[in-house]
Amino acid sequence: xxxxxxxxxxxxxxxLVTWLSRVVPFxxxxxxxxxxxxxxxxxxVPVAIMTALVVQNILIFKTGSWPTINWLNFGAAxxxxxxxxxxxxxxxxxxxxxxxxxxxRLLT
Amino acid sequence: xxxxxxxxTAIKDVIPTLFGYIGVGLAYGVVAQTAHLGILTIxxxxxxxxxxxxxxxxxxxxxxxxxxSAIILSTFLINSRMILMSTSMAQHFKHDSLRQxxxxxxxxxxxxxxxxxxxxxxxxxxxxxxWFNTANVIAYIVWWLAYxxxxxxxxxxxxxxxxGLDFAVVAMFIGLxxxxxxxxxxxxxxxxxxxxxxVVIAMFVLGRFLNPExxxxxxxxxxxxxxxxxxxxx
Numbered sequence: 381x382x383x384x385x386x387x388x389x390x391x392x393x394x395x396l397v398t399w400l401s402r403v404v405p406f407x408x409x410x411x412x413x414x415x416x417x418x419x420x421x422x423x424x425v426p427v428a429i430m431t432a433l434v435v436q437n438i439l440i441f442k443t444g445s446w447p448t449i450n451w452l453n454f455g456a457a458x459x460x461x462x463x464x465x466x467x468x469x470x471x472x473x474x475x476x477x478x479x480x481x482x483x484x485r486l487l488t
Numbered sequence: 489x490x491x492x493x494x495x496x497t498a499i500k501d502v503i504p505t506l507f508g509y510i511g512v513g514l515a516y517g518v519v520a521q522t523a524h525l526g527i528l529t530i531x532x533x534x535x536x537x538x539x540x541x542x543x544x545x546x547x548x549x550x551x552x553x554x555x556x557s558a559i560i561l562s563t564f565l566i567n568s569r570m571i572l573m574s575t576s577m578a579q580h581f582k583h584d585s586l587r588q589x590x591x592x593x594x595x596x597x598x599x600x601x602x603x604x605x606x607x608x609x610x611x612x613x614x615x616x617x618x619w620f621n622t623a624n625v626i627a628y629i630v631w632w633l634a635y636x637x638x639x640x641x642x643x644x645x646x647x648x649x650x651x652g653l654d655f656a657v658v659a660m661f662i663g664l665x666x667x668x669x670x671x672x673x674x675x676x677x678x679x680x681x682x683x684x685x686x687v688v689i690a691m692f693v694l695g696r697f698l699n700p701e702x703x704x705x706x707x708x709x710x711x712x713x714x715x716x717x718x719x720x721x722x
Contacts, residue, residue: 477659
């Protein structure tokens, strides 16, 4: 597909809404004092959102029926979690994850 | 990772997250091949939109020739989690200039957000624009390169998944989540585990009724509210 007006406009529009989602909060937080309750709430965002991102990859979603488990990803996640607890090194954790997945694919 | 906030440390800190980008880039290359997107289109997507799952969604919507408004709305919904992340991260840069805040916000991603929060738990909440911008810019360049290489390799590799690289992103989030949990000394481990459990249940239940992106957003908010509730009223 050659680049055309349709592709270009879509990319620019998508870029704009994404950029605004990223930047507007920074501008607002810089200029206004957030209520302490909201700050407290936001302090849970890292753990909550990272959990949701992991779960999103371990479950298979299909609207209208209960999510099912992606057993391949689940299987690779087990040694990855073990590696995290033992090594506490992000680089090693990622490498263990990649190797676990490669090995699982080789076996299945 | 340590509590050092220099440019040199930022380079070292960001390296593990780059594996994830390479994995996603290769996987995307194959998708882009089937959608017949050229290197220029892929480059514009990477540099202007710069968001993984949204780029996959946009590409598949290109193939089905969806209306521009529908693609933009989907992108906004998929990336709406950025609003939560940016609001949360902005707390650390309130005293830096507006220009620095805009610079950091422009290139923040799931990965550099998670990395930054991990770093903050080691530095008693202190982060510098120099550290964050370095991590952001390296991530941005590697992201684009990984996608271009992925698109080129997409012609050669018929099955990129067999290398296990596609799991790098998941492994990275597992690692960052664990390090975040044990790194945050201000909060009891038990509360963190309760938040995690709540988010898992919320994702499962909401996943039946909503699309995964909206479920992710709502599950995160539910997790935050639940965390606050158990901390306040126990």
